[in-house]
Amino acid sequence: MPLACIAHSVTFALLLAPPWSLPANASAHGPALDHHLLLNLWIALALLALAHIIILVGLFLRRRTEATNLTRVEYIPLAALAILFATLTIKAERLWAATRYTGASLTALQVEATGVQFAWYFRYPGTDETFGITRPQLIAPGEGNPLGIDPSDPHSADDEVTSELVLPTNREVDLTIRAQDVIHGFSAPELRLKQNAVPGQPIHIHFTPTTPGTYAILCTQLCGLGHYRMNATLRIVTSEEFKGWLARHQKESTP
Amino acid sequence: MTPPNLPHLKPLSETYALNPGSSRLTDHRVIGLQYLTLALIAVVIGTLLSLLMRIHIVWPAWPLWLHGSILPEDYLALVTIHGTIMLFFVLTTAPQAGFSNLILPAQIGARSMAFPTLNAASFWLTALALITLLSSTFVPGGSAISGWTAYPPLSAIPNSGPGQGVGMDLWLTSIALFAIASTASSINTVTTIIRNRCEGMTWERLPLTVWGWFTAALLSIIAFSVLLAAILLLLCDRHTGTSFFLPTGDAVSGVVHHGGNGSPLLWLHLFWFFGHPEVYIAILPGLGLTSMLLANFSHRRVFAYRTMITTTLLIGFLGILLWGHHMFVAGLNPFASTAFSISTIAIALPASAKVLSWLATIWRSKPQYTTAMLFSLGFVSLFIAGGLTGPILAQPILDEYLHNTTFVVAHFHLIMAMAGIFGLYAATYYWFPLLTSTPNHPGRLMSETLGRWHFWLTFIGAYAVFLPMHLTGLAGEPRHYSQLTGIPGTNGALSPTGVLLAQTIPPNRFITYAAIFLASAQFIFLLNLFRSLRRGPVAASNPWQATTLEWHPAMNPFTPLPASDTPAIQIHRPPCHYQTTESGGSFLPQWVSDPTQEATAENASDSKPE
Numbered sequence: 001m002p003l004a005c006i007a008h009s010v011t012f013a014l015l016l017a018p019p020w021s022l023p024a025n026a027s028a029h030g031p032a033l034d035h036h037l038l039l040n041l042w043i044a045l046a047l048l049a050l051a052h053i054i055i056l057v058g059l060f061l062r063r064r065t066e067a068t069n070l071t072r073v074e075y076i077p078l079a080a081l082a083i084l085f086a087t088l089t090i091k092a093e094r095l096w097a098a099t100r101y102t103g104a105s106l107t108a109l110q111v112e113a114t115g116v117q118f119a120w121y122f123r124y125p126g127t128d129e130t131f132g133i134t135r136p137q138l139i140a141p142g143e144g145n146p147l148g149i150d151p152s153d154p155h156s157a158d159d160e161v162t163s164e165l166v167l168p169t170n171r172e173v174d175l176t177i178r179a180q181d182v183i184h185g186f187s188a189p190e191l192r193l194k195q196n197a198v199p200g201q202p203i204h205i206h207f208t209p210t211t212p213g214t215y216a217i218l219c220t221q222l223c224g225l226g227h228y229r230m231n232a233t234l235r236i237v238t239s240e241e242f243k244g245w246l247a248r249h250q251k252e253s254t255p
Numbered sequence: 256m257t258p259p260n261l262p263h264l265k266p267l268s269e270t271y272a273l274n275p276g277s278s279r280l281t282d283h284r285v286i287g288l289q290y291l292t293l294a295l296i297a298v299v300i301g302t303l304l305s306l307l308m309r310i311h312i313v314w315p316a317w318p319l320w321l322h323g324s325i326l327p328e329d330y331l332a333l334v335t336i337h338g339t340i341m342l343f344f345v346l347t348t349a350p351q352a353g354f355s356n357l358i359l360p361a362q363i364g365a366r367s368m369a370f371p372t373l374n375a376a377s378f379w380l381t382a383l384a385l386i387t388l389l390s391s392t393f394v395p396g397g398s399a400i401s402g403w404t405a406y407p408p409l410s411a412i413p414n415s416g417p418g419q420g421v422g423m424d425l426w427l428t429s430i431a432l433f434a435i436a437s438t439a440s441s442i443n444t445v446t447t448i449i450r451n452r453c454e455g456m457t458w459e460r461l462p463l464t465v466w467g468w469f470t471a472a473l474l475s476i477i478a479f480s481v482l483l484a485a486i487l488l489l490l491c492d493r494h495t496g497t498s499f500f501l502p503t504g505d506a507v508s509g510v511v512h513h514g515g516n517g518s519p520l521l522w523l524h525l526f527w528f529f530g531h532p533e534v535y536i537a538i539l540p541g542l543g544l545t546s547m548l549l550a551n552f553s554h555r556r557v558f559a560y561r562t563m564i565t566t567t568l569l570i571g572f573l574g575i576l577l578w579g580h581h582m583f584v585a586g587l588n589p590f591a592s593t594a595f596s597i598s599t600i601a602i603a604l605p606a607s608a609k610v611l612s613w614l615a616t617i618w619r620s621k622p623q624y625t626t627a628m629l630f631s632l633g634f635v636s637l638f639i640a641g642g643l644t645g646p647i648l649a650q651p652i653l654d655e656y657l658h659n660t661t662f663v664v665a666h667f668h669l670i671m672a673m674a675g676i677f678g679l680y681a682a683t684y685y686w687f688p689l690l691t692s693t694p695n696h697p698g699r700l701m702s703e704t705l706g707r708w709h710f711w712l713t714f715i716g717a718y719a720v721f722l723p724m725h726l727t728g729l730a731g732e733p734r735h736y737s738q739l740t741g742i743p744g745t746n747g748a749l750s751p752t753g754v755l756l757a758q759t760i761p762p763n764r765f766i767t768y769a770a771i772f773l774a775s776a777q778f779i780f781l782l783n784l785f786r787s788l789r790r791g792p793v794a795a796s797n798p799w800q801a802t803t804l805e806w807h808p809a810m811n812p813f814t815p816l817p818a819s820d821t822p823a824i825q826i827h828r829p830p831c832h833y834q835t836t837e838s839g840g841s842f843l844p845q846w847v848s849d850p851t852q853e854a855t856a857e858n859a860s861d862s863k864p865e
Contacts, residue, residue, distance in 0.1 A: 019726065036653065037647075037653050041729075044644060044647060047639075048643055054618070055635065061619045063620060063621040066556065073615045074559055074611050078607060092651065117415070139509070183409065189755065192655065192656050194654075194655050198518075198585070200505065220659040220734075224409060224415060231753075232752075233751055234751070
């Protein structure tokens, strides 16, 4: 434990003047990810400096007979690097497993994000907590049905489609990511989330927003000429505000 | 050796004569020079396209002469053609086809490549592929806009964007032609190395450059044949109504796809099964050359030669097992991501072993700082700088944040593009006497003064462009964005995305200035190249005191003996036999049979100096 404390304070001291900066962090898994990322960056920077110091010192010193000790020069440093990389990998896989190996809990908030050239649409399932069926033949953005929701499906009646993603704090979200036309990349930098949206293959990710605020959602997979402007707004609000927003939205859309 | 003074100089093209028994069209040296010329044209075009991209990112309103302002689709066409041209027609063509044709046969003591006609056919097919690619800019809709990875459905459905119609067909045709040419050329390389080695050239005595070409050629055969298959499937999806990569119900621009239920992920698997080995194909010859040049100019053996051979083969082998690290967030099973992550981290070890061996080779060697040596040292530096971010990106949880940001762009440009180009520059400065040698005229050297200027400016420029890209990537800037300013939100105000991107504009402006600086520095190289072709100082037959066979006088096209009179070439030892003695250094080329015959050899002993 004291070791971890020392490691943390050293990391913190180094963080006072880092050459890089990350966007604000607004998700539960984010701090651990950031910590691991910064640890990796510092290690890479240290190894970069070390290698260059060895090169420069080696070039400056006067000539001597060449090294011949394979174990000392090659195998021991290689073993040290292997242990270092293995440690980083194990830590990274544990973080990855924690966010990706299992699905969302059954009580998670169901939301769907759909990528279309060049916009994101979000859908909330309503009180029945079930998304209505969509049919590509019914897609009609001009008539207010950009996702092609089938009105004959009883589950579709209370589905809410929005152009901004509003989520409550501290509740797990089960986000279904879909694409209508080409591959898109759902990316929320402040939530430390990225997942491609693949046509014909709904993909689930789950996460828990923590910090209220207004954040960016981008497309990070080249999807056509409007790729650069395919973005949306993510608003993280308290659960009371979220309930109010959803109720207001439903009232507006059901005249 | 005093270089002979010859006043009757003629340009290279006029004086170039043929190797005995081969026609000009199928002579491997001619083909090598043709490949290098093609790569030089390609790299000039590719660099200009990258400058247009850099300028557009920070000054979006800047109008291009004869074209007008650059539209988003123009920007994506620039991205696509820049990537395609640089990866295929420069980084694959120049080291693997250009320099291998010029140098490989001589390095293994062969008179020619194994299949001269196939060799010529490969070159002309490559040239046709480049013309096809460039012609796509003149068709309706312009060039393809889906990047060099061409993910479907964007690449499968013509109405998914401008350039995805005829432009995309031409792109696919071009890459298919290139894949055929590369496969054929690689079969030629592999066969030549297996069959045409001279007496005494055992596998362990092969120079590491040959090991690089050999491993890269094996990878090419595997990778490019898979790419060719993938392209044929994609062309079928586009034109014959199949659905390998298209899911049922895919709706692009209001048109719904009916038919079979395919998967876009299949393309990603096939493409990256090619695409990842491809980056090793681009860098393996450079790894081999760097090892040899560091040893040559340090007057040392390559530290741990056998380990170097092993790591070259390991990099090749692991290189085909880790394509999935491009797909961590693409919809891959998360368990598969873990597996690919581990195989990717594993390749860091043979790569690190190479770096350790380089450091040991040059450690306290007081090397000779020729331009070729400087570029080799630069290669080591860039390979380390670009390589260290590899294990970071290989961790899926970190890739979840970094994927498709400019952090990735910085990573692969440093390790593949910059290190690759430094390898090519080292090769050019080092082998220039062999490139320019003709039966009527001995080879020439490039200017070392200009070379040094070229190196330092390029080295500084390379870091100035690509180090800050790590920072913009960490700040969240995605790749392939044609615009960073004024991304509108819902109410006309700047969206949160717009705010995020606007923060990266100041470093981006710096990167653009640095890119212009880096590109301008290459004029020194072009000046040096064209001046030295005609007026460079005449080179001695072995100007660098090299030990490898391409510097054997009989391998030099200048005043070669007729084939019948050539003494049988035989190899007696591994390369890089350098010794330090009281009175200085001595070296023994691979071909010298008796050490006492060599005038510079002070110490007749064949044992390691201690």
